[in-house]
Amino acid sequence: KQEVTQIPAALSVPEGENLVLNCSFTDSAIYNLQWFRQDPGKGLTSLLLIQSSQREQTSGRLNASLDKSSGRSTLYIAASQPGDSATYLCAVEPGTYKYIFGTGTRLKVLA
């Protein structure tokens, strides 16, 4: 059974710091991996989608990488800002269109 883990569960950093969020999964046979942001009381916003043939995706200050063989993905946030404070979730899709989610990392960026 595929399991997705995100460590740490919570993280506080000063504004301006570059940071890395981690996502690990137990079964390397995945098709897609997607990173989301969730603000309190809100739905999930898609940040980046990495498909099986890709190793990374970039959007603005965000870069996500995928290493299927090691069962890991990282989300890199450059020059963090207080507006980046949110919960970040990763999810893997094993080719069945059913995504499996991690429990997220709650990020707080201090001004």
Added chain:
Amino acid sequence: DAGITQSPRHKVTETGTPVTLRCHQTENHRYMYWYRQDPGHGLRLIHYSYGVKDTDKGEVSDGYSVSRSKTEDFLLTLESATSSQTSVYFCAISSPGGTNTGELFFGEGSRLTVL
């Protein structure tokens, strides 16, 4: 933003009553999903649909049923609500094909409280 509307957004009901949550999309996406989100458990798939009248169970489907009579609407029904079904329910959509095939988009959520 993906055109996904969930209704109602908030509902308080009593144990034993039926509840229906509605998800409406304007994106013509083939796949639709219902997830629940609970502290300590993250997001868990309840049911999903891969086309009109085509549905299947997720990992936490007991006590829930779904229906999809039109591409744009996916209904989640709790036949007899229990306190353990107090949660935030999210609808999501995705589609095969295209540049970002399978990308998942979410609605704003429906908060259900069962007393």
